Amino acid sequence: MKLTITYEHDVSINAFRWTPHAYRQPLHAHASLEIGLCLSGTGRFYFGRKAYEVNRGDVFLVNNEELHIAQSDPDDPSRYLFLNFDGALLLAEDPGLLLPFAYRSSRFHNLIPAGSALAEAVTPWMLAVERELRDREPGCLAMAKSALIQLCGLLLRHYTRELSAEQQLSAARSANQTKALAQLVEQRYREPIGLRDVAEELGISMSRASRVFRETTGRRFADYVALLRVQEAKRLLAGSDRQVAHIGFDCGFQSLATFYRAFKDATGLSPVQFRQTFGLGAPDAAPTRK
Incomplete structure (x- = not known):
């Protein structure tokens, strides 16, 4: 099952807390990259055919292809902090930061165990991202992005050391x-x-x-091109009153059908709905995360 992730801020990062069900739900994947931190409780985390026992302080890496789901222990429910983010953020900074997520599922150990040097190093940065997005102090989006980059830099250094x-x-x-x-x-x-x-x-x-x-x-290369076009279309839809069709063609889409499909896949909204929600004069509202 493929989930659609939308973002609540102008920077493509979500931070949220979640308690999994005590029964195993269907595995899912999503276009965003993800890092999960177990804040309390116990349970299991499934990645395809792999399964990890979960304890407080464990950190998990999830790429945008691997099917996964977490499950709580019914007697000691686990609670997580998850960061969802668009890999394009890292690509724009330094493509090397994406390398820890460019793994092949069968050969990769998704768990960073609690108490390990890496888990101890990345946890404060995860909490910093959450804090910045939650408190919304001046400069919060830049600070959240900076914390995410610091976090992924630590991951890169760790996994690079394991390579020949x-x-x-x-x-x-x-x-x-x-x-x-x-x-x-x-x-x-x-x-x-x-x-x-x-x-x-x-x-x-x-x-x-x-x-x-x-x-x-x-x-895929074509998906990245579509992503850039959608991002530019979002900017124009929210910040101008130009006709929707003109925006789609000016952003590089070759047909309106392709524009509408790519936009809906990326945002969960049609271009018209996006403008009605976030355009000039629209009432304040936040997108729905799915």
């Missing part, structure tokens, strides 16, 4: 190629642009370009 020198070199090469791909797309996403175009411009094969982009970001 050859694997580190390969990972760095992939990250640099992904950054170059992303920069080209950010310059030209309003145009009809395809993977072949940017691969040829960078002098690499389409298969190589597709593979490194997917492995580093967890996204």
